[in-house]
Amino acid sequence: MSTSLTHPAAGTIEDNADDSDVSDTPVNYTLGRRKRGMLVSSTGYSYTVKPVKQGNGQTTHWRCTKRNGSVDCRAIVTQKGEQYQPELAASLQARAGHHPGLPSQVALLRQDNRARAKMRPEEPKDLEDLMNFQLDEHYLPEDFLRADFPVGVNRRRRRHLLLATQQQLDFLCQ
Incomplete structure (x- = not known):
């Protein structure tokens, strides 16, 4: 059993990006062979069933299998019937910061020192x-x-x- 899903941001690219880098293929999810034990995406990620204490029984939450002492992947896929929706955990979104595209303080200090070096x-x-x-x-x-x-x-x-x-x-x- 295989279901196709297209990520909402898959069609948006920067104006100056090369079109050959963008993958137009949708992400496919395949259930494992052992009684719904594992979900595998076409991008190479695998998910296991996340135990949920409350719910209506129609929604299944899958979480990333990369969870050990050094890696704590918080990617989640929500399954409603045959529909799969990838989600980001709230804690992961909070850690991204307000302006992740801005340079770090260390990079700004290096840039400033490089500019001042020309005046010395x-x-x-x-x-x-x-x-x-x-x-x-x-x-x-x-x-x-x-x-x-x-x-x-x-x-x-x-x-x-x-x-x-x-x-x-x-x-x-x-």
Whole structure:
């Protein structure tokens, strides 16, 4: 015994999607051979009878068989006579969130950092670049750069920057 069902969203696709990806075949459900023990869909999912305490006896609820410690599939198929209707559990719909299509906070932070990186000066590639970098004093507080002097000669040449506030210098003088 096989019954055909077409999902309500099967006909809706995005305007820019390729039509070859859309499957126009309806989902077929087949009962297992053991006294209504299993329902198998043409998409490869299998369902078992969900025990229902109340009901009129005309409706059968089937739930996904992928239920163990790590996977808790909450897909449900409701059978009324020969009609099968796939459903999503309310808890699954609640977990989807209000705007699942929006980027995550981590992705937004990465995007922001990538944009800010373009405004930063380039990293020095060698010692010569490190010694000759231009310090932009515009970003330093007033009277914070006390001295900028080279130390050493040739390959052992280094650059020292003395940064301090007046309050720090007064504290060191005590």
